[in-house]
Amino acid sequence: MAASFQTNLIIILLALVLSSSATIAQELDIAEPLSLGSEKLTRFRLYLHEISEGSNATVVYAAVGNATNPVFGTVAVLNDILALGPEASSKVVGRAQALSTNASQTESALTMIMNFVFTDGKFNGSVLTIAGRNDLNLKVREMPIVGGIGAFRFSRGYVRTSTIFINQINKTVVAEYNVSVLHY
Ligand SMILES: *[C@@H]1O[C@H](CO)[C@@H](O)[C@H](O)[C@H]1NC(C)=O
Ligand SMILES: *[C@@H]1O[C@H](CO)[C@@H](O)[C@H](O)[C@H]1NC(C)=O
Ligand SMILES: *[C@@H]1O[C@H](CO)[C@@H](O)[C@H](O)[C@H]1NC(C)=O
Ligand SMILES: *[C@@H]1O[C@H](CO)[C@@H](O)[C@H](O)[C@H]1NC(C)=O
Ligand SMILES: *[C@@H]1O[C@H](CO)[C@@H](O)[C@H](O)[C@H]1NC(C)=O
Ligand SMILES: *[C@@H]1O[C@H](CO)[C@@H](O)[C@H](O)[C@H]1NC(C)=O
Numbered sequence: 001m002a003a004s005f006q007t008n009l010i011i012i013l014l015a016l017v018l019s020s021s022a023t024i025a026q027e028l029d030i031a032e033p034l035s036l037g038s039e040k041l042t043r044f045r046l047y048l049h050e051i052s053e054g055s056n057a058t059v060v061y062a063a064v065g066n067a068t069n070p071v072f073g074t075v076a077v078l079n080d081i082l083a084l085g086p087e088a089s090s091k092v093v094g095r096a097q098a099l100s101t102n103a104s105q106t107e108s109a110l111t112m113i114m115n116f117v118f119t120d121g122k123f124n125g126s127v128l129t130i131a132g133r134n135d136l137n138l139k140v141r142e143m144p145i146v147g148g149i150g151a152f153r154f155s156r157g158y159v160r161t162s163t164i165f166i167n168q169i170n171k172t173v174v175a176e177y178n179v180s181v182l183h184y
Contacts, residue, residue, distance in 0.1 A: 126150030
């Protein structure tokens, strides 16, 4: 009785394994052809412009954490401007769309997931994905590049970022991003 139950179980498991590998094979069959050139290192500098208030605000605080300890738990959603320079008139090449959370209970350190969405220039149509810890107490912060699409398929690398200025009057923060990315 027990033995035949075990046999049935093995047959069911085998069928499941076979059907899932068939699905994978089908997915590979329909995949578009992909030819990778040689991997290259590209380095460039961008400026992220964040406007925290007013009709052109690029940030919204989606959730405020612990009211008595606001350092922890705040969630912001960003659609910051990515430009070639720090001035408001600089050429815009895309947006930094991100989820930014105050994830430390002891200091101002953010856990961020960011997509650099390029809408102009050499990388128009491509997206670079960054995920990491942004410790605001450090002058220069480093975060990993974890991938991307378009020109940044299979990419890896890191960004180094520094806040250039915080203007309390027009509520603008500008941060410099030095990008070092390996891609094909
Ligand atoms: C918002 O941006 C537009 C276009 O750049 C500008 O004309 C306007 O003055 C800005 N509004 C504010 C409140 O800064
Ligand atoms: C909020 O933070 C305060 C101070 O750190 C702490 O005493 C309290 O337990 C926290 N409340 C919640 C709901 O986490
Ligand atoms: C939470 O993060 C924001 C950046 O989104 C930062 O300006 C602020 O200082 C942080 N809050 C605290 C209390 O650390
Ligand atoms: C905010 O003010 C600073 C300093 O005056 C200026 O450089 C910057 O262009 C202004 N930003 C915007 C969006 O108006
Ligand atoms: C960026 O790419 C989009 C989609 O291909 C295209 O419509 C747009 O004109 C391009 N923009 C520039 C400035 O090249
Ligand atoms: C970015 O690179 C420039 C040129 O090497 C350098 O002056 C600047 O300090 C760097 N910024 C950061 C945040 O690493």
